[in-house]
Amino acid sequence: MILAGKQQKHLFLALFYLILLVLALFWIAPMITLVLTSIKGKKEFYSGLSLFALPEKVAWKNFSEALIRGRLLTYMKNDLIISCLKVPLGIFIEAMAAYALTRLRLKHATGIFIFFLVGMMLPFQIALVPINVIYNKLNLLNTYFGLFYVYIGFGISYGILILRGFFRGIPKEMDEAAVVEGCSKWQIFIRIILPMAKPAIATLVIVDFLATWNEYLLASVIINDNAKKTVPVGLMTFVGEHGTDYGLLCAGVLISVIPVLVVYLIFQRHFVEGMSGALKA
Amino acid sequence: MLPSPYQTLEHSMVTKRRDWGAIGFLLPALIVYLSVIVIPVFYSFFISLFDWNGIRDMKFVGFGNYKTLFTNDPIFIISIKNNLIWIVLTLLLTMTVALMLAVILNKQFHGRTFFRGFFYFPSVIAPIAVSIIWRWIYEPNFGFINQLAQTLGSDFTQTWLSNPKTSLYAIFAANLWAVVGQSMILFLAGLQTVSVDALEAATIDGAGAVKRFIHITIPYMRETFIIVFATLIIAGMKVFDIVMGLTAGGPNNSTEMLSTYMYSQSFRYNNVGMGTTVACIMVLIMLFIIVPYISFTAKEQ
Numbered sequence: 001m002i003l004a005g006k007q008q009k010h011l012f013l014a015l016f017y018l019i020l021l022v023l024a025l026f027w028i029a030p031m032i033t034l035v036l037t038s039i040k041g042k043k044e045f046y047s048g049l050s051l052f053a054l055p056e057k058v059a060w061k062n063f064s065e066a067l068i069r070g071r072l073l074t075y076m077k078n079d080l081i082i083s084c085l086k087v088p089l090g091i092f093i094e095a096m097a098a099y100a101l102t103r104l105r106l107k108h109a110t111g112i113f114i115f116f117l118v119g120m121m122l123p124f125q126i127a128l129v130p131i132n133v134i135y136n137k138l139n140l141l142n143t144y145f146g147l148f149y150v151y152i153g154f155g156i157s158y159g160i161l162i163l164r165g166f167f168r169g170i171p172k173e174m175d176e177a178a179v180v181e182g183c184s185k186w187q188i189f190i191r192i193i194l195p196m197a198k199p200a201i202a203t204l205v206i207v208d209f210l211a212t213w214n215e216y217l218l219a220s221v222i223i224n225d226n227a228k229k230t231v232p233v234g235l236m237t238f239v240g241e242h243g244t245d246y247g248l249l250c251a252g253v254l255i256s257v258i259p260v261l262v263v264y265l266i267f268q269r270h271f272v273e274g275m276s277g278a279l280k281a
Numbered sequence: 282m283l284p285s286p287y288q289t290l291e292h293s294m295v296t297k298r299r300d301w302g303a304i305g306f307l308l309p310a311l312i313v314y315l316s317v318i319v320i321p322v323f324y325s326f327f328i329s330l331f332d333w334n335g336i337r338d339m340k341f342v343g344f345g346n347y348k349t350l351f352t353n354d355p356i357f358i359i360s361i362k363n364n365l366i367w368i369v370l371t372l373l374l375t376m377t378v379a380l381m382l383a384v385i386l387n388k389q390f391h392g393r394t395f396f397r398g399f400f401y402f403p404s405v406i407a408p409i410a411v412s413i414i415w416r417w418i419y420e421p422n423f424g425f426i427n428q429l430a431q432t433l434g435s436d437f438t439q440t441w442l443s444n445p446k447t448s449l450y451a452i453f454a455a456n457l458w459a460v461v462g463q464s465m466i467l468f469l470a471g472l473q474t475v476s477v478d479a480l481e482a483a484t485i486d487g488a489g490a491v492k493r494f495i496h497i498t499i500p501y502m503r504e505t506f507i508i509v510f511a512t513l514i515i516a517g518m519k520v521f522d523i524v525m526g527l528t529a530g531g532p533n534n535s536t537e538m539l540s541t542y543m544y545s546q547s548f549r550y551n552n553v554g555m556g557t558t559v560a561c562i563m564v565l566i567m568l569f570i571i572v573p574y575i576s577f578t579a580k581e582q
Binding site: 033045123129239 | 302303304305306307309310311313314316317320321322324325328335378381382385388396398399400402403405406407409410413415416417420423424425428432458490515518519521522525526539540543544547548553556557559560561563564567568571576
């Protein structure tokens with residue numbers, strides 16, 4: 001088949017948009033289903049109303065029930081507390097370590113770095129039983145501290161990887177000038193390195209927040225008190241309690257996704273760039 | 282050349298003190314890392330040598346648990362097989378769809394930024410939430426897929442999750458929806474490293490789009506492919522939440538993964554020794570796969 005250049009280009013463009021459209025339909029269907037289901041009451045649900053039809057009246061009750069009776073409000077509060085403790089503390093100690101690995105005279109710096117990297121590939125499962133046993137002895141099960149301490153541990157590898165990469169790109173002249181002015185190592189770290197690493201830290205904050213907010217396995221083993229559960233563990237409890245009430249379940253899921261959506265929309269641009277930046281680091 | 286002030290200062294200090302300063306900065310991370318990861322890893326290995334229900338009477342059995350798993354535990358073998366199937370599927374499908382999306386979204390067109398964000402968004406949703414959404418989509422009576430089939434005039438219904446023949450693939454499809462954005466982003470970043478000059482030169486030489494892609498784009502993205510490959514394999518070994526949320530390893534253990542089997546052995550059936558052994562085997566497999574990757578990353582840095 002011989003086509004003129006222009007025709008070929010048009011055909012190519014049409015095909016291109018067709019593929020994009022099909023993929024976009026596949027990807028949006030679950031989201032639309034979620035929203036449409038969450039606004040339907042039980043009655044409409046079982047009266048045979050099509051999944052794709054809009055209800056006569058939006059069932060706001062699903063949302064209020066999920067928040068209060070489904071305890072999602074409590075779960076979100078707990079998750080927020082854990083995330084707000086884990087993210088800044090974790091990043092701070094990761095930054096300290098990355099500073100030592102890149103700026104201070106340290107024997108075997110590369111070896112120590114690789115030692116820290118190994119943690120990135122370990123599955124949480126390897127620590128589950130020991131942590132459960134130790135926490136049981138120390139009375140740390142069902143505590144916020146117990147959970148965010150473990151989260152910090154499992155976040156260290158990635159944090160050090162990203163921050164070390166970034167710190168290496170900060171010119172050494174900056175520290176040298178500060179040394180001349182009589183700054184101590186600690187002052188250099190706080191006043192020069194940390195402020196200069198803002199872009200890397202911002203990326204880490206977002207990645208860390210999402211990972212912490214969404215984590216299920218460790219939280220399900222460490223927390224079983226309904227009053228202390230985080231959102232993913234709470235959602236599973238919620239499913240256990242309201243197994244087939246999909247209107248309510250979808251409302252719950254939608255509510256749990258909203259904070260993530262907000263964070264995502266605010267930082268979207270930065271996020272996508274940051275992720276690719278991390279790749280190049 | 283004058284010595285820099287930095288060096289002068291370093292030379293004036295005693296070696297020992299210099300090292301201690303660095304260790305002081307390293308210490309908090311080291312303490313947490315040792316207590317959360319390193320010690321538990323060794324502790325897990327220790328427990329894996331015992332027959333233990335988690336409460337009392339630890340009975341030393343040496344490598345007995347390992348032997349039992351490999352020779353006398355069909356569910357363990359199913360788990361390993363499922364993890365392997367999963368990894369093969371991700372490398373074939375997730376990688377292809379991600380690359381396709383990246384190539385499409387690398388073109389200049391109106392709404393490109395929106396679509397990038399749109400396809401990435403599912404990967405920021407909690408996997409547990411994803412599993413609840415898809416549980417509903419697969420629901421046999423009112424769920425999306427079967428209702429769509431009915432709307433289109435077919436009386437086709439399928440119990441996607443409770444049929445052992447389809448359940449693993451149903452979970453995989455849900456997972457594909459959720460995670461493809463991550464690999465897409467990596468590929469998009471990789472596409473930016475492809476030399477525009479080389480592409481233009483090839484166009485002048487008369488190479489078509491497909492030829493340019495195979496002979497120029499792919500070789501330029503070698504590193505990206507290695508990274509995507511490694512992250513997908515690690516994710517395939519670790520996959521847990523979405524399986525737990527959709528089938529919890531059922532029906533009849535047909536979707537059991539190493540991760541879910543470890544969990545149910547340790548926390549549901551109180552075979553803590555056996556469950557921990559599964560965790561240790563997971564780590565051994567991952568070490569085997571990942572050590573080459575880590576040394577690669579360290580070298581690149």
